[in-house]
Amino acid sequence: MRSLALVSFLAVSFTHGMSAYAVPLSEQHAWCVDKSSSYSNYAMQKSYNECMKTAVRQIRDYEEKQRQWKIEWEKGAPERERRRLESLKREREERELMEAEWARKAREAKQRRLKEQRKIQEEKQQEVDFWNTFSE
Numbered sequence: 034m035r036s037l038a039l040v041s042f043l044a045v046s047f048t049h050g051m052s053a054y055a056v057p058l059s060e061q062h063a064w065c066v067d068k069s070s071s072y073s074n075y076a077m078q079k080s081y082n083e084c085m086k087t088a089v090r091q092i093r094d095y096e097e098k099q100r101q102w103k104i105e106w107e108k109g110a111p112e113r114e115r116r117r118l119e120s121l122k123r124e125r126e127e128r129e130l131m132e133a134e135w136a137r138k139a140r141e142a143k144q145r146r147l148k149e150q151r152k153i154q155e156e157k158q159q160e161v162d163f164w165n166t167f168s169e
Contacts, residue, residue, distance in 0.1 A: 057082060 059078055084091070 059082070
């Protein structure tokens, strides 16, 4: 009887003692992989397991932040649209000014070319008139 009680006591104390040191199989695996590599899989696995303990809360917090961000984004939509339209209007006005400037410069260049061509024609006519005075 005594030996049965002793064996029972030892079995219970051994299993309870081991449960205090229980480590998830994934951590055990990571620990063993660490022993044969230079990367810290164990630390990574510990972090992962800690994350998994609070994952539901973390996901809920993240989704709530996303919802709040979306609400704030939608609140600002009219203002963003107004600024976008103002920007488009400014760009259109600037483009129209540039096009007007280009058209003015093109007209001036055309007028200079015509003036130069008239001058060349007048010089040619003067030369012809000069030589015609000798032939008469």
